[in-house]
Amino acid sequence: MKPSVYKLGRFLLWSATDEKQAANAWPAGADTGKSAGRPSSFFSKISSDYLLVLDSTTDVSCDQQSLRRLLAIARDTGAGIIYSDFLRRDGDDISAHPLNDHQEGSIRDDFSFGYFFIISAAAIKTVLQKYGMPPHDASTALYDLRLKISIDHALIHVPEFLYTVSAKKIKPAKSSGRQTEEQFAYVAEENFVRQQKMEKIATNYLKQIGAHLPARTKRTDKEPEAFQWKASIVIPVLNRKKTITDALTSALGQQTDFPFNILVVDNHSTDGTTNILKRFAAKYPHIQHIIPSRHDLGIGGCWNEAICSPHCGRYIIQLDSDDLYSSPQTLQKIVTTLRRGQYAMVVGSYTLVDEKLKSIPPGLIDHREWTPQNGHNNLLRVNGMGAPRAFDAAVIRQIGFPNVSYGEDYAVALRLTREYAIGRIYESLYLCRRWRDNTDAGLSEEKQNHNDYYKDKLRTIEIQTRQQINEKEKSTQNINDKNHKECRHSRAGGNPEFLNTGFRVALRLPGMTNEAVTAPPQTADRQTGSSASLAPNQIFAEFPGKDDKTLPQICHNFFKSQKKSWPALASACRDLTGTKIRKLSCGNYSITLQYNPARALSSGAAVDAKSIKKRPCFLCRGNLPPGQHGILYRNRYLILCNPAPIFDRHFTVVTLKHQPQDIMASLSWLLQIAKDASPDYTVLYNGPACGASAPDHLHFQMIPSDTLPFLKELNELPPIKVGATVQIFAGKGFDRAVVVLASEDTEALKEQFIHLLKSAQEVFTINDEPPVNVFCDxxxxxxxxxVFLRRKHRPDAYYAESEDRIFVSPGAIDIAGVIITPLLKDFEKLNCDTMRKIYQEVSPDEETLEKIISSIRTC
Ligand SMILES: [Zn+2]
Incomplete structure (x- = not known):
């Protein structure tokens, strides 16, 4: 029987399991479909493997070969959505239409999947169950569905021209006037209701992926630094001899109750603009004609020249070289708003006009979709904030503009709205002139794709950043609440700043400057992406998977498979069976010495900032050796077989993203991994300065849970506190400072752990992450x-000359009683006495431990 075709909004939908069925049901025309009815019940009832989606505004033809190709890729990859490039036929003319790759930041509702694409029915079912039903509204249901699918599934772009559309039925090609309307359609009045629906869907999605931020309230400093001018109008210009005089005249005509100047950044104009500027600058001393010394600047780079200029004023206000302020009061209005609200940025509204300054549709562009509560979230869905834009110079100087000529304003808006409250003015302050040869009109499709890709990339970066912010804010919020409620008397009085700010960047190694700590990685060998950029053959399996296997089961199969397929691991495992073991009985505790020459690399790893910056990151998946595969863990981590194992089945769990070791930001993950990996594995964390050989790339290790007898011995400790939910134990007489927290309540456990770390920070008087090794089971x-608290990473003997040198670099496993000695002489020589000294040297003494735990004991 021929499958039925349904209509949902402008799309025709039918389901199929193979290319034959797909081709059989191919709709004959736009009107063939019957109504799909409620999207929720329609999506729930799909019986075949795939849902095919066709844009009914076009004639699309796709042969069975291409359908087979698309469906094969869908089946092989398990992707959620598959789409391809297409050709367009216009009479005898055939043109190519490549599309962009989908990325995490492709959340705008006009992201193009082309005119025909395929959705996996299994993916639809999963997300409906997991994230809820789509809205009833046919025009937004697919948008909602594809965002939800993208949370756990790949959206794969096949860069092949797999179907053809007939040009005559495509909506009129983008050109001049028509384009202007389309481009601004999303702010037009009639579109408002639909935009609100889209905003709701996007906001819901951001919440689900942990990138949604509550309303931002941060304001700027009242009096940051001395500025010679109250305000500067900034005009970047390149070859605008026709309009620059109008722009300057409009700037000069501003009436204000404060002194202002005009910074014109002339990006090496060749059309006579430079001469016009010279004449103006000679006549008006408050016009600064800046010609950059560099020749590689885009518009963003020109902005940087202005904001870094010594002539830059306290507030800076945009004026494009072909636009005008709409009245002499524009500057005054903007500066008053910036000043009163202590805003880092104020965005006004503008009117679209033609060459003769006559208003053209849609007229006023005021971006009323912006709200103080959700504007900063919705900004990830829409393409911009409007104009003119104005900034607090002290803030914008710290951030700077990306040196590009498209999207530089959007990048800055995303960055600022992530942190600061933003001021808005909804009346028209500015005239934006449009005609044939100025800015974005009539862009080539290739250029348009490039621009779209760039903004999607900005969104990708922003989403990942906001996820990080949320994780940190959540962790510190918990403990702040608790401190506020219970510990006011004992702690909060001491240093309120400390309680509010929580942890600063955790990783600070000797010789690392502030910039080095916060700067994004410079080189291409640092990973920033998501699971989407993993090569399919790098992934052995996913957890959670479709077949309900437990993580230990998957790990078991994975380890077996890697031993077969990856010679380096096979040989490391052979070496491991030959390692020598020696037991020391040291009074209260025992120690196992393991002679393991393969660990020389890790024990000897240079972990200073400089060395780390120089080497390619060996935990970034782009740098993994051929043959090394991983388990994709909850789309965030990759579980790898440790190529220099200490135990049989020794795994490294690394984030997909290159980011520093940071226990605060990753605590929830540590607990989650431990739950998933139980009962077979214990998960451990080495602090950036206590044994992590890659402190620049966040990772844990998973080891079989019966390998560290000392952790079991710690079960015998008497509790120092039995709270309602968390029990606390502290070990004495082990020559190490160890605290054990145990609870069935994850949230309470997290709070107590953070409390412990904060207490350690106070006692050590540091702001960075306290040095720790942490085990979680x-x-x-x-x-x-x-939790093992540390005083230093390596004992002095590690750095001693020749004979006296002890090549032991204690990480978590060593601290927990299994000492790895890569050199035979150490293995033979070490005894209880030397080991006790090493433990004592790298751990805080009992008095310090007592101070640290006293606050959690009483609180
Ligand atoms: Zn890395």
Whole structure:
């Protein structure tokens, strides 16, 4: 029987399991479909493997070969959505239409999947169950569905021309006037209701992926630094001899109750603009004609020249070289708003006009979709904030503009709205002139794709950043609440700043400057992406998977498979069976010495900032050796077989993103991994300065849970506090400072752990992450964090000359009683006495430990 075709909004939908069925049901025309009815019940009832989606505004033809290709890729990859490039036929003319790759930031509703694409029915079912039904509205249901699908599934772009559309039925090609309307359609009045629906969908999606931020309230400093001018109008210009005089006249005509100047950044004009500027600058001393020394600047680079100029004023206000202020009061209005609201940025509204300054549709562009509550979230969906834009110079100087000529304003808006409250003015302050040869009119499709890709990339970066912010804010919020409620008397009085700010950047190694700590990685060998850029053959399996296997089961199969397919691991495992073991009995505790020459690399790893910056990151998946595969863990981590194992089945769990070791930001993940990996594995964390050989790339290790007897011995400790939910134990007489937290309540455990770290910060008087090794295991519903506090990473003997040198670099496993000695002489020589000294040297003494735990004992 021929499958039925349904209509949903402008799309025709039908389902199929193979190319034959797909081709059989191919709709004959735009009117063939019957109504799909409620999107929720329609999506729930799909019976075949794939849903095919066709844009009914076009004639699309696709042969069975191409359908087979698309469906094969869909099946092979398990992707959620598959789409391809297409050809367009116009009479005898055939033109190519390549599309962009989908990325995490492709969340705008006009992201193009082309005129025909395929959705996996399994993906639809999963997301409906997991993230809820789509809205009833046919025009937005697919948008909602594809955002939800993108959370857990790949959206794959096949860069092949797999179908052809007939040009005559495509909506009129983008050109001049028509384009202007389309481009601004999303702010037009009639579109408002639909935009609000889209905003709701996008906001919901951001919440689901942890990138949604509550309303931002940060304001600027009242009096940051001395500025010679109250305000500067900034005009970047390149070859605008026709309009620059109008722009300057409009700037000069501003009436204000404060002194202002005009910074014109002339990007090496060749059409006579430079001479006009010279004449103006000679006549008006408050016009600064800046010609950059560099020749590689885009518009963003020109802005940087202005904001870094010594002539830059306290507030800076945009004026494009072909636009005008709409009245002499524009500057005054903007500066008053900036000043009163202490805003980092104020965005006004503008009117579109033609060459003769006559208003053209849609007229006033005021971006009323912006709200103080959600504007900063919705900005990730829409393409911009409007104009003119104005900034607090002290803030914008710290951020700077990307040196590009498209999207530089959007990049800055995303960055500022992430942190600051933004001021808006909804009346028209500015005239934006449009005609044939100025800015974005009539762009080639290739250029348009490039621009779209860039803004999507900005959104991708922003989403990932906001996810990080949320994780940090959540962790610190918990403990702040608790401190506020329970510990006011004992702690909060001391240093309120400390409680509010939580942790600063955790990783600060000797010789690392502030910039080095916060700067994004410079080189291409640092990973920033998501799971989407993983090569399919790099992934052995996904957890959670479709077949309900537990993580230990998957790890078991994975390890077996890697031993077969990856010779380096096979040989490391052979070496491991030959390692020598020696046991030391040291009074209260015992120690196992392991002679393991393969660990020389790790024990000897240079972990200073300079060395790390120089080497390619060996945990970034782009740098993994051929043959090394991973388990994709909850779309955020990759579980790898450790190529220099200490135990049989020794895994490294690394974030997909290159980011520093940071226990605060990753605590929830540590607990989650421990739960998933139980009962077979214990998960451990080495602090950036206590044994992590890649402190620049966040990672944990998973080791079999029966390998560290000392952790079991710690079970015998008497509790120092039995709270309602969390039990706390502290070890004495082990020559190490160890605190154990145990609870069935994950949130309470997190709070207590953060409390412990903060207490350690106070006692050590540091702002960075306190040096720690942490073990986490999970048994019968109870989570246990075993925290070893550290004083230093390596003992002095590690740096001693020749004979006296002891090549032991204690990380978590060593601290927990299994000492790895890459050199035979150490293995033979080490005894309880030397080991006790090493432990004591790298751990805080009992008095310090007592100070640290006293606050959690009483609180
Ligand atoms: Zn890395």
């Amino acid at each position: 999970h048994d019968k519903g109870c989570l246990r964090l075993t």
